[in-house]
Amino acid sequence: MLPLELLQTMMARSVLAKEPFVSANLLTAGKADPLARLRIYRNNTRSSLTAVLIAVFPVTVRLVDERFFRFVASEFIRRYPPVESRLARYGAGFPRFLKSIDTLSDMPVVAETARLEWAIAEALDAASLPPRTLAEYDNTDLGMSPDILLQPSLRLIISHWSVMSVWKAHQKATLAEQFGGWMRRPERVALWRSGESVRLILLDRSNFAFLHALKHGFGLEQAISRAVALDPMFDLVSALVRLFGDGLVTDVRVSAHPFPI
Amino acid sequence: MSRTFQSLAIPATAGIGLRSRHIGEMLTRRPSAGWLEVHAENYMGEGAGVEALERLRQIYPLSVHGVGLSLGSAQGVDRSHLERLRKVCERFQPDLVSEHLAWSVADGAYLNDLLPLRYDEKALAVVARNVETVQDVLKRQVLIENLSAYLAFADSSMNEAEFLAELVARTGCGLLLDVNNVHVSAHNLQYDAKTFIDALPAEAIGEIHLAGHATNQVGADTVLIDDHGSRVPPVVWSLYHHAISRLGPRPTLIEWDTDVPVLDVLLGEAMWADMLSASIMFNRKQTARRAAVTKPRAVPTVLSFENGGSGMPVLAAFAAVRAGRIVPLPHDRQGGYHAAA
Numbered sequence: 001m002l003p004l005e006l007l008q009t010m011m012a013r014s015v016l017a018k019e020p021f022v023s024a025n026l027l028t029a030g031k032a033d034p035l036a037r038l039r040i041y042r043n044n045t046r047s048s049l050t051a052v053l054i055a056v057f058p059v060t061v062r063l064v065d066e067r068f069f070r071f072v073a074s075e076f077i078r079r080y081p082p083v084e085s086r087l088a089r090y091g092a093g094f095p096r097f098l099k100s101i102d103t104l105s106d107m108p109v110v111a112e113t114a115r116l117e118w119a120i121a122e123a124l125d126a127a128s129l130p131p132r133t134l135a136e137y138d139n140t141d142l143g144m145s146p147d148i149l150l151q152p153s154l155r156l157i158i159s160h161w162s163v164m165s166v167w168k169a170h171q172k173a174t175l176a177e178q179f180g181g182w183m184r185r186p187e188r189v190a191l192w193r194s195g196e197s198v199r200l201i202l203l204d205r206s207n208f209a210f211l212h213a214l215k216h217g218f219g220l221e222q223a224i225s226r227a228v229a230l231d232p233m234f235d236l237v238s239a240l241v242r243l244f245g246d247g248l249v250t251d252v253r254v255s256a257h258p259f260p261i
Numbered sequence: 262m263s264r265t266f267q268s269l270a271i272p273a274t275a276g277i278g279l280r281s282r283h284i285g286e287m288l289t290r291r292p293s294a295g296w297l298e299v300h301a302e303n304y305m306g307e308g309a310g311v312e313a314l315e316r317l318r319q320i321y322p323l324s325v326h327g328v329g330l331s332l333g334s335a336q337g338v339d340r341s342h343l344e345r346l347r348k349v350c351e352r353f354q355p356d357l358v359s360e361h362l363a364w365s366v367a368d369g370a371y372l373n374d375l376l377p378l379r380y381d382e383k384a385l386a387v388v389a390r391n392v393e394t395v396q397d398v399l400k401r402q403v404l405i406e407n408l409s410a411y412l413a414f415a416d417s418s419m420n421e422a423e424f425l426a427e428l429v430a431r432t433g434c435g436l437l438l439d440v441n442n443v444h445v446s447a448h449n450l451q452y453d454a455k456t457f458i459d460a461l462p463a464e465a466i467g468e469i470h471l472a473g474h475a476t477n478q479v480g481a482d483t484v485l486i487d488d489h490g491s492r493v494p495p496v497v498w499s500l501y502h503h504a505i506s507r508l509g510p511r512p513t514l515i516e517w518d519t520d521v522p523v524l525d526v527l528l529g530e531a532m533w534a535d536m537l538s539a540s541i542m543f544n545r546k547q548t549a550r551r552a553a554v555t556k557p558r559a560v561p562t563v564l565s566f567e568n569g570g571s572g573m574p575v576l577a578a579f580a581a582v583r584a585g586r587i588v589p590l591p592h593d594r595q596g597g598y599h600a601a602a
Contacts, residue, residue, distance in 0.1 A: 001416050004383055005335035012367035029412040030451035032482040037412040044374045081370035085329020088306050127307035196309040
C-alpha cells in the first residue's frame with residue numbers, strides 16, 4: 001500500500017495533469033469509472049483557478065479574447081499552481097508568464113496591462129489607513145528631512161507602453177470601441193485603494209521619482225533631490241499639497257535616518 | 262491592533278454564508294439573519310471586505326469556515342496558514358470555527374479543491390495530529406465537516422462516518438454535518454445517506470450546512486457535483502428533516518457560492534430551514550404529549566417528494582411533518598442545544 005504522502009503527491013499530479021498519474025486500481029467510484037471521476041477534480045481545479053485569474057485580469061482577458069486567455073491560464077495553472085490557499089495572492093507570476101508566450105511577442109502591452117492589473121489586485125487587498133492633513137503638522141517641529149509615510153496600498157508602475165490609457169479605455173465598453181489602440185509611450189502610474197475601488201493617476205518623471213523615494217522610506221530630503229535631479233523646476237509645494245489632498249499621507253515624523261542614505 | 266467585540270453566541274437557527282456581492286446590502290439593510298459565516302481565506306488580507314466584516318461582526322454572530330488548512334495532508338498543516346487563521350479568529354472573535362475532512366495541498370501545490378482521504382488508521386493518525394495542532398494554536402474546539410466526494414480509495418479500511426466518529430473521540434473536535442455533502446457523496450459512491458448521518462456522534466454535531474448541487478450526466482454515469490449553485494433541493498430538505506429529527510435544532514447555514522442570487526433568496530432559504538426545524542420540534546412535543554397518554558409507537562420517517570409539484574421544495578418536508586411522520590427522540594436528546602457547547 002502506498003504511503004499517504006506519496007499517494008497524495010500522485011493524486012495532486014493527476015489533478016494538475018502532470019505525470020505520473022495515479023493508478024486506477026487504487027480508486028473506486030461505485031459503478032463509475034474512477035479515472036473519469038478523477039477528471040472532475042481536474043476540471044474543478046482548472047476552472048476555479050481560471051475564474052480567479054479572469055477576475056484579477058479582466059482587461060487582459062478582453063485584450064486577448066477569453067478563449068485564448070483560458071488556454072493560457074490553463075497552462076499557467078498546470079505549470080505554476082498556487083503554493084498557498086490565499087487566492088488573493090495567486091496570479092503574481094502571471095504577467096511574467098504572459099511575456100514568455102511566443103504568440104504574444106508582438107503584443108507586449110498584454111503582459112504590461114496584466115502587470116498593472118496585478119498591482120490593482122494587490123492594492124485592493126492592502127490596508128487603507130486614516131489619512132492625515134497638512135494642518136495637523138502646523139506647529140510641529142519635524143526637523144529638516146522628516147519621514148513621510150504613505151498609504152500601504154500605494155503601488156507605482158512604470159511601463160514603456162500606454163498601459164493606463166488601455167486600462168481606462170476598457171472600463172467602459174463604449175470607450176473600448178472608440179479606443180485608438182496601444183502605443184509605445186512611457187506611462188508612470190500611481191495607484192492606491194480608495195474604499196472598495198482604486199484610484200489611478202499618471203505622473204511625470206520627477207513626481208514619480210519623488211513618490212518612489214518616499215514609498216521606500218528614503219525621507220523627504222532624498223525624495224526632493226531625486227525629483228530635482230530629473231526636473232530642476234520640480235514644484236515641491238504642489239507635490240506635497242497633492243499628496244495630502246489625495247489622502248496618501250498616513251504619518252509624518254522626525255526621520256529615523258537623519259543623514260542621507 | 263484587534264478590537265474587542267461583544268460576545269455573540271450563534272443560535273440553533275439558520276444563518277447565511279456572507280458573499281461579497283451582499284456585503285453592502287447587509288450593512289445598509291441589516292436584515293434579520295440569525296448569524297453569518299465567512300470563508301477564513303477571504304479575510305486574511307486588509308481589503309475593504311475586512312473592514313466591512315468588522316462592522317457586520319458588531320451586529321451578527323459569526324462563524325469562520327476555513328477551506329485551505331488541508332487537515333488531511335500527510336505533510337502536516339501549513340504553520341504560516343494556521344497563523345493567519347489564528348489572526349482571523351483573533352480579529353473577528355467568531356463563535357464557531359470549522360474546517361474540512363479533506364486535503365488540498367500536496368507536492369508543493371494548493372489545488373483549490375477538497376480531495377478525499379484514504380480512510381485508514383494511518384490517515385486517522387495524520388488528521389488527528391493536525392486537528393490537535395489547530396485546536397492547540399486556536400485554543401478552541403474546531404468543527405470538522407464531512408466531504409462531498411466523487412471517488413474513494415480502494416484500500417480504505419473504514420468509512421468516512423466511522424473515521425469522523427473516531428476523530429471526535431481522539432481529538433475532542435466537533436462536527437459540521439453538511440447534509441448536501443452527505444447526499445452528493447452517498448449518491449456518487451453508492452451508500453445510504455441516512456445511515457451515514459445516524460453513524461455520527463450526535464452530541465458532537467455543532468453545525469449543519471445546506472446547499473444545492475448540480476447533476477451531470479457523463480455517459481452512463483450520473484454524477485452529482487457539489488457546486489452550491491441553486492436552492493436546497495427536495496432530497497436535501499428530506500435529509501435535513503431526518504437530521505433535525507435525530508439531533509434537535511442546530512445552527513444551520515445556507516451556502517451559496519456559484520451564481521449567487523439576490524440576498525433575499527438566501528434569507529428565504531434560511532427562513533424555510535428555521536420553519537422546518539420549528540415544525541419538527543413542535544410535532545415532537547405533540548408526539549411526546551400523546552405518548553404520555555398512549556403507548557408510543559415509532560414510525561419510520563419516510564418523505565416522498567414524488568407528488569411535490571410545488572416551486573418550493575421545502576413544502577414537501579412540511580407536508581411530511583404535518584402528517585406526523587416523525588420518530589420521537591430519546592429523552593436525552595430533547596434538551597436545548599447551544600452551538601458553543
